[in-house]
Amino acid sequence: xxxxxxxxxxxxxxxxxxxxxQESDQMGVxxxxxxxxxxxxxxxxxxxxxxxxxRSMEEQGVLLPVTxxxxxxxxxxxxxxxxTIFTRMTTFSKLRIKYAYEIRRLSSEEREHLHEAQNSACPxxxxxxxxxxxxxxxxxxxxxxxxxLDKGAPGLYSALEQSLxxxxxx
Numbered sequence: 001x002x003x004x005x006x007x008x009x010x011x012x013x014x015x016x017x018x019x020x021x022q023e024s025d026q027m028g029v030x031x032x033x034x035x036x037x038x039x040x041x042x043x044x045x046x047x048x049x050x051x052x053x054x055r056s057m058e059e060q061g062v063l064l065p066v067t068x069x070x071x072x073x074x075x076x077x078x079x080x081x082x083x084t085i086f087t088r089m090t091t092f093s094k095l096r097i098k099y100a101y102e103i104r105r106l107s108s109e110e111r112e113h114l115h116e117a118q119n120s121a122c123p124x125x126x127x128x129x130x131x132x133x134x135x136x137x138x139x140x141x142x143x144x145x146x147x148x149l150d151k152g153a154p155g156l157y158s159a160l161e162q163s164l165x166x167x168x169x170x
Contacts, residue, residue: 010089010163012102012125013046014114017083024079035071035131039101042087043135046099050159061141062153064097068136075130081105084114086125092160094148096138103131 023034044054057064077083084104091098104127106114114126141147149157 012086015045028079030077042085060153064137071133098136
């Protein structure tokens with residue numbers, strides 16, 4: 001049974017990157033496919049912050065392919081911008097997981113106070129929203145057969161579940 005976490009969204013996890021020259025076109029605007037890489041960075045760093053790495057997941061025989069993707073472009077990121085990737089879970093079950101993302105450009109002051117903003121009850125994220133999106137995934141084994149996460153990687157299942165109930169907060 002799928003847990004649509006509706007009112008119990010995980011907190012936002014963050015990762016920051018500086019836009020590299022090769023990620024932009026001649027006008028200095030980020031090429032759209034790079035946002036997919038940044039979504040992946042957000043997921044990877046969120047899992048890492050929960051104490052698990054993608055490598056350890058794969059060593060346990062658990063893979064997490066993307067089954068659906070949605071992106072909405074609001075404003076472009078540009079060469080040399082420092083952007084922040086906000087990532088959280090919106091749906092989680094033993095078989096599936098869905099993430100929401102917001103790519104934002106923060107001022108220096110907003111970056112300095114990012115930790116405070118993450119832990120506040122304020123629903124507004126800091127900075128200028130550039131792109132929002134979501135990805136859906138299914139847990140599979142090395143043969144690409146669906147696998148129950150609670151059986152295939154119980155430590156990961158527990159860490160993700162705790163993140164939803166507030167146990168993953170700092």
